[in-house]
Amino acid sequence: MIASDLRSGVERLGDMIAEARTIVPFTGAGISTECGIPDFRSPGGIWTRYRPIEFGEFVASQEARDESWRRRFAMEEVFAAAKPGRGHRALASLYRAGKVPAIITQNIDNLHQASGFAAEHVIELHGNTTYARCIGCGQSYQLDWVRRRFDEEGGAPNCTVCDEPVKTATISFGQMMPEDEMQRATELSQHCDVFIAIGSSLLVWPAAGFPMMAKNSGARLVIINREPTEQDDIADLVIRHDIGEALGPFVGN
Known part of the structure; x- marks a missing residue:
């Protein structure tokens, strides 16, 4: 379902977060652009x-x-x-609240750690x-x-x-993906209630397979990205708005 506007998308996301026991965020470059990267x-x-x-x-x-x-x-x-943006801080708030056991990221900028995630709970695919x-x-x-x-x-x-x-x-093009991180990301994707893909084009494989894996394992899939992705059709909620504005209301929750 594509949110008709930002407010309705944020409200629906809030309901899903409240109902979920385990949320797994998956982040791409879009979450860090407001940080200057x-x-x-x-x-x-x-x-x-x-x-x-x-x-x-x-x-x-x-x-x-x-x-x-x-x-x-x-x-x-x-x-x-670069300092953590609203998206990073919102996810860190959910982490501190016990909703997020770990985060999967395609990013290489260390901003999730800077926002408050313990290093061992940041699964850096790249x-x-x-x-x-x-x-x-x-x-x-x-x-x-x-x-x-x-x-x-x-x-x-x-x-x-x-x-x-x-x-x-x-991890450069042509370099093997990190085996331990891929295994941990697989396990998280298969055992969550809500999987939130944020700021990723979902074009880079095998990382782009995790949202689909989560959906196929019974999780509700949320995609927050300014541009359409190839997985929008299978998502339970799509928010095509600024990531900081979409996640900003959850900072400090």
């Missing part, structure tokens, strides 16, 4: 300006690794300045860009360390432990 797929988004560097290219080419890190450094002020990790042994590195080494060596550094490339702790 541009999305990837929309007109003017990051991927319309930069060709994505695939994982195989990153591994094979020092030039690709250098360019990948230059792009990340260029975005540092944006990520560092990783996290606020730190780095060796692609060989998994050693973690702070971005400041990477920047210093990049400047000193004139390019992307390798791991001090195993000498393999160091990459942001994100």
